[in-house]
Amino acid sequence: MSLVVMKFGGTSVEDPAAIQRTAAIVAGRVAMGKSPVVVVSALAKVTDQLLRAAAAAANGDRTGALAISSRLRARHRDTACELAKNPVESSALIDLIDKRFDALDEVLRGLSAILELTPRISDLIVSYGERISSHIVAAAFRELGMNAVRVDAREVIITDSEFQKAAPKDDIIEKRAPERLLPLVREGKVPVLGGFIASNEAGLTTTLGRGGSDFTGALVGGALNAETIEIWTDVDGIMTADPRVCPDALRVKVISFEEAAELAYFGAKVLHPATILPAVKKNIPVLVLNSRNAACEGTRIISVAPHCKSPFKSIAVKKKLSIIDIVASRMLMTHGYLSKVFAIFDKHRCPVDMVSTSEVSVSLTVDSNSSLPEIAADLSTLADVTYEGKKALVCMVGEDIRGQNGIAAQVFNAIRHINVRMISQGASEINMSFMIDEDDADEAVRSLHAAFFKDPDPVVFDVEA
Numbered sequence: 525m526s527l528v529v530m531k532f533g534g535t536s537v538e539d540p541a542a543i544q545r546t547a548a549i550v551a552g553r554v555a556m557g558k559s560p561v562v563v564v565s566a567l568a569k570v571t572d573q574l575l576r577a578a579a580a581a582a583n584g585d586r587t588g589a590l591a592i593s594s595r596l597r598a599r600h601r602d603t604a605c606e607l608a609k610n611p612v613e614s615s616a617l618i619d620l621i622d623k624r625f626d627a628l629d630e631v632l633r634g635l636s637a638i639l640e641l642t643p644r645i646s647d648l649i650v651s652y653g654e655r656i657s658s659h660i661v662a663a664a665f666r667e668l669g670m671n672a673v674r675v676d677a678r679e680v681i682i683t684d685s686e687f688q689k690a691a692p693k694d695d696i697i698e699k700r701a702p703e704r705l706l707p708l709v710r711e712g713k714v715p716v717l718g719g720f721i722a723s724n725e726a727g728l729t730t731t732l733g734r735g736g737s738d739f740t741g742a743l744v745g746g747a748l749n750a751e752t753i754e755i756w757t758d759v760d761g762i763m764t765a766d767p768r769v770c771p772d773a774l775r776v777k778v779i780s781f782e783e784a785a786e787l788a789y790f791g792a793k794v795l796h797p798a799t800i801l802p803a804v805k806k807n808i809p810v811l812v813l814n815s816r817n818a819a820c821e822g823t824r825i826i827s828v829a830p831h832c833k834s835p836f837k838s839i840a841v842k843k844k845l846s847i848i849d850i851v852a853s854r855m856l857m858t859h860g861y862l863s864k865v866f867a868i869f870d871k872h873r874c875p876v877d878m879v880s881t882s883e884v885s886v887s888l889t890v891d892s893n894s895s896l897p898e899i900a901a902d903l904s905t906l907a908d909v910t911y912e913g914k915k916a917l918v919c920m921v922g923e924d925i926r927g928q929n930g931i932a933a934q935v936f937n938a939i940r941h942i943n944v945r946m947i948s949q950g951a952s953e954i955n956m957s958f959m960i961d962e963d964d965a966d967e968a969v970r971s972l973h974a975a976f977f978k979d980p981d982p983v984v985f986d987v988e989a
């Protein structure tokens with residue numbers, strides 16, 4: 525059995541035409557003798573709108589929240605009607621959509637009375653996106669003659685109870701996924717699961733964090749020992765930079781697990797940062813492909829990538845960061861100081877991205893978040909603290925920077941007109957990162973791209989395009 529996990533993002537299921545393209549791509553894999561297991565996101569933008577409805581309800585704006593829900597209901601109903609032509613299928617699907625939206629409206633009404641949006645309720649509300657999209661996509665697949673069955677991802681992906689960014693329980697998933705999915709696959713069926721959503725061991729709905737459907741795809745692929753994991757999105761693959769920022773970006777044909785993980789961690793939205801881990805564990809190749817241009821070969825992510833003449837493969841940017849500067853003359857020569865600093869970040873469950881130290885000061889970067897004033901207040905018991913938001917981390921990734929001389933000089937020469945606040949190199953040996961003002965980030969990416977990708981290695985980059 526040649527099992528392939530195919531994950532389709534929001535834009536690949538945004539409307540009836542996109543869902544039909546997706547159905548044709550999956551049918552193509554079946555025709556090739558492959559056994560697909562499909563993971564789908566919510567329809568494009570639905571997650572954002574559900575979060576907006578939740579926020580409105582929690583602010584007491586019951587009418588506003590219900591209006592968003594009502595627009596979403598109409599969009600899902602219209603999509604379903606256009607796709608499911610068979611009258612029995614169509615009326616069952618519309619009925620299901622109405623029942624789910626009735627339940628969602630109940631939650632929104634309750635929330636507008638209670639006025640407290642907990643992470644647990646947020647996950648429940650947002651889960652409707654994938655819970656419903658998976659039904660619509662499965663119906664569209666059946667319409668095209670595939671024997672598709674919708675499977676509730678919450679029976680397969682079990683996590684801890686850290687709502688909004690739950691961590692998977694690998695041992696349970698390793699058991700559940702084959703038990704629930706393989707019998708269907710053996711019967712020639714195509715299972716369709718919603719990505720992103722999961723449940724804790726008590727059966728409460730959790731989510732894997734924004735963009736988490738990629739992670740679901742990889743978890744399912746890992747647990748089923750799939751031949752490949754395919755991430756279908758709206759660009760030709762992993763590019764040398766975000767094509768929205770840098771129109772000259774080139775497709776990276778092949779990249780290593782390590783490089784792709786580093787790019788995802790440092791902000792390349794094309795992959796959720798945890799996606800690569802399950803694939804690495806089982807050495808399963810991950811392909812990033814374009815559902816609007818299925819003929820394109822995309823990007824192949826594998827354990828060992830070929831040698832590349834260019835030092836870097838891609839440039840990632842993480843925005844909405846803050847720099848915290850901690851200055852204390854007392855810390856001179858003391859030990860245990862940094863552990864006290866980190867204990868404070870730990871207490872606030874705030875991950876630190878970059879650290880740089882001198883004799884009397886430490887600078888750290890974190891995601892801009894609402895606990896920053898409290899973190900600063902706690903830190904001020906140790907030292908003088910200042911913090912500043914609207915920062916961006918630019919991260920240049922490539923295995924072939926190892927051992928090359930003069931790369932840093934070339935990087936900083938390319939952005940010599942931009943003020944650099946912090947620099948880090950060497951943590952992983954395959955990336956060079958620096959912190960700048962968010963407003964300078966796009967310009968920095970374009971300048972670096974022009975400097976480093978003017979003569980790209982055709983073994984690794986698509987130079988034809």
Ligand code: ADP
Nearest residue numbers: 533534535757761762763765766768792793794
């Ligand atoms: P999906 O809904 O399919 O998960 P996303 O919007 O999450 O899609 O991710 C795809 C987007 O990621 C692209 O449209 C692109 O703008 C952005 N992106 C950022 N960095 C890169 C990169 N290095 N290569 C390709 N796309 C990137």
Ligand code: ASP
Nearest residue numbers: 565571720734735736737
């Ligand atoms: N729908 C979720 C989100 O928008 C998960 C995903 O699409 O990967 O974050």
Ligand code: MG
Nearest residue numbers: 533735793794
């Ligand atoms: Mg995504």
